[in-house]
Amino acid sequence: MWSEEWPALFEEEKPVGLLERMLPSSEKRDWEFPEEIPILPLEDNVLFPEIAFPWVVQGETWVRLVHEAVLKDKIVGVVALREKPEDRPLEPQDLYEVGVVGRISRMLRLPEEAVQILVFGLATFVVKEWVRWEPYPVARIEVVRTEEIRTDEVEALKRNILSLFQKVVELAPYLPKEAFVAAMNIKEPVRLAHFVAFNLNLDVAGKQDVLASFDLVEKLKKVTYYLTRELEILQIGSKIQAQIQKEMAKTQREYFLREQLKAIQRELGELDERGSEITRLREKIKALGLAPEVEEEVEKELDRLSHIPTTSPEYPVIRNYIDWILELPWSRSTEDTL
Structure with missing residues (x-):
């Protein structure tokens, strides 16, 4: 059984800003790491050296790992999960081979078997061998450092x-x-x-x-x-966002102008008269019994007629076209004597 007694250190919760995620100068030194360290799997993210990472650790196994690491030397190995297994225990193939040695710098105990920790990445390592998996994973590691060159x-x-x-x-x-x-x-x-x-x-x-x-x-x-x-x-x-905004602006502008035009026509007394006229024309078109494709085209022109001002050069052209359609003998016929 592991002890339920929690260390009194690191109990104050503080927010971590972007600039604070860089390793402070007090943490930058040549660390000596044990050859074997406990491995804490990280889901949906990757820890890097000299980066601070706030993390909520959940589950009895992982909370125990954090607890014992804090009591010892605060050192853990953080390795990213390839994919979290759903119906089986965690296995070596579920983890990447390259991870980061981290130092737990802050800890806050949470309800329901969870702790919030702040981990500072110290150095990259490669897993050389898995030592054990119970009660939590422990691996033998080799620290690898990238050589700084100036070219x-x-x-x-x-x-x-x-x-x-x-x-x-x-x-x-x-x-x-x-x-x-x-x-x-x-x-x-x-x-x-x-x-x-x-x-x-x-x-x-x-x-x-x-x-x-x-x-x-x-x-x-x-x-x-x-x-x-x-x-x-x-x-x-x-x-894409700019195009959508442009189209929305154009639509809104057209709507605003149409409403302005309606308001002007209403003030001039033209709206009711034109509305009645359009209604009469639409009833006449329905009474003709036109073919569906012909009626669709005429309705389009009628809609155009209802939206343009009477002073527009297009207005008499469209009106003459509709009058011409109405005068054609669509459903009338005569007997010819040959």
Whole structure:
């Protein structure tokens, strides 16, 4: 049985803003990690090094893992789930092989076997071996660090990422303006890649793809690819939205002008007279017994006639056309003597 006694530390709940998600200077140091660490599965997201992630952990197994980690050294291995199993226990194939060593910096106990924690990502690791699965997963890991290099290619990729990210921030409703400010203040290319990938609207596979790229140039190129794709999607969405707004504005303007025209006609006493005239014409058309396709065309012209002013050059043309239709002997016939 595990102890129900909870540590008194980290009990104050505080909101975490975007800028606070970057690892503070007090946390940035050369950590020494144990070879074996408990593994905490993360669903629908990926943790990156030097990023803070607020997280509600649920379930007796995972709450126990957090409790024991806090009592020990506050270190956990955060690994993204490929897909959550519905009808069976969690297995190694359900988790990605690459994860992030995290340090629990804040914790708040919640009702119904749940805790809210704030985890700081410290370093990327690869699972070398699963040690055990009971009472929770423990793995033997190998920490992997991306070498920081300074080349013209890296600098060009970094500048391109900042330029693309600025455009994405301007269009994306899910990103605050301060996101680009935070990105501008990041000097290390690896940290920039992780920050952008974490905040971008990517699925788990996309974020994991960036995390598992250990070569700096390859990592930056992948972030550039995902940024470019996201920007294209946002630009298409923005274009569609602009078209819809333009069409709505046009419809509203036409409705407003029609109502204005009706009001003017009503003031001039023309509306009732024209309405009666259109009604009489429509009754005459119905009485002719026209073929359906002919009647449909005449009704269209009659609708046009009812919406245009009498001073319009089109008005006498349409009226003469309708009068001509009414004068034709559609349902009348005579006997011919040959």
